[in-house]
Amino acid sequence: MRVKIFISLKNGVLDPQGKAIERSLHTLGFDEVQDVRAGKYLELAVDAPSRPAAEARVREMCDKLLANTVIEDYRFELSDGD
């Protein structure tokens, strides 16, 4: 199964990268842009007997290593295939 993991800073945590990107977009004339938040995107493949089993493992990976839940939120998408 293939997994796409999206990690973002929690609301309330300063995101100076997002702010800098937003300012750059404004400078380029994209004045309609607001609330830019920078995050991380990970892709991985897992071997699992079932979808729920894969979800449980990925959640464990995120909680233990991939995200720091003090400052970050995560969500993920599973799809079939290698």
Add this chain to the structure above:
Amino acid sequence: MRWGVITFPGSCDDHDVFDSLKSELGQKVKFLWHKDEFAGNFDCVVLPGGFSYGDYLRCGAMARFSPVMRGLMKFAQSGGRVLGVCNGFQILCESGLLPGALVRNAGLQFVCQQVHLRVEETDTPFTGGLKKGQLLRLPVKHGEGCYYADPKTLEGLRKNRQILLRYVDAKGKPTASANPNGSLDNIAGVCNQARNVFGLMPHPEDACSQLLGGDDGAKIFKSIAAACAGKARPHA
């Protein structure tokens, strides 16, 4: 007293800590390699600054799973004194030994400068030789030193008096302009509830000699040495 200094792949201040403790302060120091099991009878173990595991994923995220950390966690949980400087502070937060987290500096830039710090609490082994309100001058050098904790955690830190150092101006006021990285509440260093684990972003090991511009850092190491001399050594 016996000091341990852990070297992770990418640590770069381990030798600064080692040399300052040994040459400037005449202490017994031993290096610990990240791949080895934690072994030895130490009074205090230092997690040094640097860029462990290339700061991949998040600063300190991978180092916390090094083999040496299993034993270090037990050492800390049984009352052993642990000092984390810069990347060491990040590792202690990632491992859950200290509350909160360190994120990208508010100004996005790497900061490398001298800062003033105000000693907020003195009933810890790390600050026992200092006076409440005393100012220290230490260098900082980091890109991700902005301390963050959620409001509930911050309230707990204040209530339990776990904030040991704050960034202040030369007059001792915790102003926004004295804060080099946007840290919440000008926090430069915090300890755990049991007060045996301390993390800070500034580098005491780089301020142990007048020849290098100041020796305020030595005051922190001397506090630890005095505290350890006064108490039985915890078993590693």
